[in-house]
Amino acid sequence: MEQNISVIKQVLSEKLRVSEDFLDDEYTLDELGLDSLTSAEVVLGVETRLGVRIDVSALGESLTRETRLGELIQRMAGMLEAAACPT
Amino acid sequence: MIRTQAWVIRRGVDASPAALQLEELELSELQADEVLVAPIYGCWEGNMSHAMRRKPVDICRLRLEDRVVLGNSGVVRVLATGRDIGDLQEGDACVLMPIGATDKHGYLTRVFGYDTPGTVGLLAKRTKTKRQQLFRIPPDCPHDLKQWAATSIRYATAWDNWKVAFGTYRLQMSEADDPAPWVWGWGGGVVLATLQLAARAGCQVAMIASSDARLAQIEASGIVPVDRRNFADLQFDAARLDSDQAYRERYLRSERTFLREVNRITDGRKVAVFVDNIGTPVYRATMRALARQGVITTTGWDRGGLLTTQRIEACMNRHQHVCTHGVRVSEGMAACDYMAKSDWVPPMPTDITTWDEIPKLAERFGNGEVDSYFPLFEVNPELA
Numbered sequence: 001m002e003q004n005i006s007v008i009k010q011v012l013s014e015k016l017r018v019s020e021d022f023l024d025d026e027y028t029l030d031e032l033g034l035d036s037l038t039s040a041e042v043v044l045g046v047e048t049r050l051g052v053r054i055d056v057s058a059l060g061e062s063l064t065r066e067t068r069l070g071e072l073i074q075r076m077a078g079m080l081e082a083a084a085c086p087t
Numbered sequence: 088m089i090r091t092q093a094w095v096i097r098r099g100v101d102a103s104p105a106a107l108q109l110e111e112l113e114l115s116e117l118q119a120d121e122v123l124v125a126p127i128y129g130c131w132e133g134n135m136s137h138a139m140r141r142k143p144v145d146i147c148r149l150r151l152e153d154r155v156v157l158g159n160s161g162v163v164r165v166l167a168t169g170r171d172i173g174d175l176q177e178g179d180a181c182v183l184m185p186i187g188a189t190d191k192h193g194y195l196t197r198v199f200g201y202d203t204p205g206t207v208g209l210l211a212k213r214t215k216t217k218r219q220q221l222f223r224i225p226p227d228c229p230h231d232l233k234q235w236a237a238t239s240i241r242y243a244t245a246w247d248n249w250k251v252a253f254g255t256y257r258l259q260m261s262e263a264d265d266p267a268p269w270v271w272g273w274g275g276g277v278v279l280a281t282l283q284l285a286a287r288a289g290c291q292v293a294m295i296a297s298s299d300a301r302l303a304q305i306e307a308s309g310i311v312p313v314d315r316r317n318f319a320d321l322q323f324d325a326a327r328l329d330s331d332q333a334y335r336e337r338y339l340r341s342e343r344t345f346l347r348e349v350n351r352i353t354d355g356r357k358v359a360v361f362v363d364n365i366g367t368p369v370y371r372a373t374m375r376a377l378a379r380q381g382v383i384t385t386t387g388w389d390r391g392g393l394l395t396t397q398r399i400e401a402c403m404n405r406h407q408h409v410c411t412h413g414v415r416v417s418e419g420m421a422a423c424d425y426m427a428k429s430d431w432v433p434p435m436p437t438d439i440t441t442w443d444e445i446p447k448l449a450e451r452f453g454n455g456e457v458d459s460y461f462p463l464f465e466v467n468p469e470l471a
Binding site for chain 1: 343
């Protein structure tokens with residue numbers, strides 16, 4: 001889980017062109033300018049790094065512009081965990 | 088010939104800013120449709136500083152004149168009238184409506200005492216106007232002439248812009264939909280005047296400023312003051328946002344603080360009408376603060392007029408853009424009439440510069456050192 005979060009933060013940092021330290025969990029996606037296109041780029045970046053597919057539509061349904069960054073990261077990390085350990 | 092004295096600027100020989108010089112001037116004989124007036128108080132306007140900086144244009148070159156007398160907001164005393172003018176008389180106090188030229192519908196295209204060739208502005212002890220450039224102040228009007236002096240441009244411009252902006256908002260959002268919309272603004276005296284009007288229309292109003300003195304003026308006018316120093320790095324620069332990570336982080340932090348302040352004050356409703364006379368550095372944040380069906384409205388571009396609009400967002404949110412400048416003759420007169428009959432006037436100006444000190448006022452204003460939204464100068468104060 002921790003490693004997944006670390007990778008997600010790395011990709012977010014690259015796509016948003018900010019340092020990882022800047023990525024405060026309390027930012028909303030809107031405040032970061034994290035629109036649907038950038039979000040798709042982040043998902044693709046994480047999938048490429050970890051070799052795991054994320055259910056993009058399930059992720060997208062749960063997000064709004066007011067979603068906090070911390071929640072996005074936790075959801076993505078949870079999906080990666082689930083994808084890596086199929087039941 | 089009518090001899091007088093005036094602060095003039097001369098045609099530039101290079102890119103250096105202009106300086107005010109006190110010179111003798113001759114006005115031609117009074118024509119049948121003209122009024123000879125003595126300016127009493129003037130108000131320093133942004134356009135005067137643009138002319139002093141020769142940016143965006145050397146106003147003398149534009150007018151094909153060697154020297155120009157600026158000044159287009161103020162009150163005057165009538166000294167004499169041409170033979171065709173029957174409804175003004177010597178001694179009347181008037182507000183200058185600085186409409187130099189109009190299109191065929193009466194909308195301003197050139198400004199008296201600025202870019203209209205041949206006009207002598209209020210930085211002169213005497214000048215001449217046309218009848219339609221004067222609104223006679225009713226003798227029983229309770230407002231002080233100093234308050235009127237600040238209204239020529241700022242209040243008339245606000246009146247005209249607000250009419251279009253709020254009309255636009257109400258096309259999509261009725262009073263039943265949104266009985267008390269939030270109206271915010273950043274800029275100077277025009278914005279303050281607009282927000283005063285908005286409050287009279289039942290709106291909730293807030294204004295952003297960055298000095299204690301200005302925030303106090305805003306609060307004294309019944310407007311919620313918002314301190315810009317809390318988001319000082321809100322200075323949008325597209326190129327730096329792409330290339331400079333430290334700048335990008337500072338900008339995003341400031342933008343977050345600003346948007347959270349908007350959400351806090353409006354209880355999450357965001358801004359229905361945003362009056363933005365600043366332009367480029369704040370445009371992105373302004374658009375993000377707009378509610379759905381919101382209107383961004385402007386009469387100016389103080390810090391930059393080149394903007395990038397995200398059309399997808401604008402369409403999806405039904406955002407409307409209103410741009411006006413100056414005023415239609417009839418609307419200018421209507422604005423003055425409303426002022427005469429109501430309390431929609433500036434607070435009593437306290438920053439008043441004497442005739443001899445006018446160059447210092449020009450310098451202070453140009454350096455951003457003037458806190459008052461209505462910096463007056465005296466021309467013939469003994470005629471008040």
